[in-house]
Amino acid sequence: MTEQLVDARALSKLKWRCRRGLLENDLFVERFFARHEATLTENQMQGLLALMDLSDNDLLDLLLARREPEGELDREDVQRVLRELREPAASA
Numbered sequence: 001m002t003e004q005l006v007d008a009r010a011l012s013k014l015k016w017r018c019r020r021g022l023l024e025n026d027l028f029v030e031r032f033f034a035r036h037e038a039t040l041t042e043n044q045m046q047g048l049l050a051l052m053d054l055s056d057n058d059l060l061d062l063l064l065a066r067r068e069p070e071g072e073l074d075r076e077d078v079q080r081v082l083r084e085l086r087e088p089a090a091s092a
Helices: 008-017 023-039 042-052 056-063 076-086
Strands: none
Touching: 008 042, 023 056, 023 076, 042 056, 042 076, 056 076
């Protein structure tokens, strides 16, 4: 089963929604979009939107693996996007 890709308009809205108050979070999100923007699926978008509902500090704790998703966030789409967000930058 192939996953539905996000269209350009939805991607633009998603990028706007993902803007954060903490630079550290923005850096994780920017790296994620640099890697996955062209192939972003609806499933990834839903996981990312769920993470964007968190406060900046709670999101940073997840991105830095200080915590793991719990409750409503402990679901496959969120886990997948979180793994992708945590992927280290490629060394130069």
